[in-house]
Amino acid sequence: MTEAATISGILFDKDGTLLDYARSWVPVNYELARIAAGGDEDLSRRLLVAGGMDPDTGYVTPDSLLAAGNTVEIAEGLVAAGAPFSVEALAELFDGLFANSAALAVAVTDLAGFFATMHARGYRLGVASSDNEASIRATAQRFGFADYLHYVAGYDSGFGFKPEPGMVLGFCAATGLEPHQVAVVGDNNHDLHMGRAAGAGLTVAVLTGTGSRESLSAASDYCLNDITELVPLFTGAGVPAE
Structure with missing residues (x-):
């Protein structure tokens, strides 16, 4: 060393x-899943689970998709889990969400x-x-x-x-x-x-x-x-x- x-x-x-992370990104993750689910609440919960986050508690598993993935990797994972978008379209939506989220970060x-x-x-x-x-x-x-x-x-x-x-x-x-x-x-x-x-x-x-x-x-x-x-x-x- x-x-x-x-x-x-x-x-x-x-x-x-x-x-x-918890104060800055857990709220963003809920919005991310809502966007990826097209407003379908049940699908949104499933997508959060697929990304490594408990939809009830907000706990994010270490090294999970939402904890460590980049925008494209998250989009790929959520499309594979049922999000009704192309990876490219969802990644573009996520990039916009993340840029705007800087104003709310802690x-x-x-x-x-x-x-x-x-x-x-x-x-x-x-x-x-x-x-x-x-x-x-x-x-x-x-x-x-x-x-x-x-x-x-x-x-x-x-x-x-x-x-x-x-x-x-x-x-x-x-x-x-x-x-x-x-x-x-x-x-x-x-x-x-x-x-x-x-x-x-x-x-x-x-x-x-x-x-x-x-x-x-x-x-x-x-x-x-x-x-x-x-x-x-x-x-x-x-x-x-x-």
Whole structure:
């Protein structure tokens, strides 16, 4: 395991990492299922179950389709489960829903202050999400940390999909860092496996999403309650980019 002192870049997941998953996305999931079901309440409930969410409690299973899938993967899964749309049409509807949902998201902390602190310490910072790039940028603007980002990647940005390594390698290309100088921070195993596949120096799990210590322990070097615990861990950028 690479020590935190050698890390110079931090790549964050968005949902469940920067945003509180339950408060931000459970309401969106209900609307997503309603759209996919064409307003059929019984089908909507079945689609939620297919996606990994209990329609009564709102609990989302770790690493399930709704917890970790990108827009196209969710559309494919719900069409296979009976949604009366083509995958392409449903993905387009979902992209619109997700972009608009940035206005209703709930952050896990003061993100502007958090990113300002990490930027001042010399870290190169990025966000890599299975959401679309427009939604990521809208979130960054809303919460005031867009100016601190060196890199943004969504499922539609051309770097591939999690858990493939492409988003991490894109971050490295954008910042001049090597993978071993990068920490990947996320709330589910898609994030952590992406980091491991890319050769990231550290993988850091947080518990503000759908994962648990039990589900995340095998693929993480650290498992933190939330991103604020990164502040005492990453006290200043380490090895400079070569």
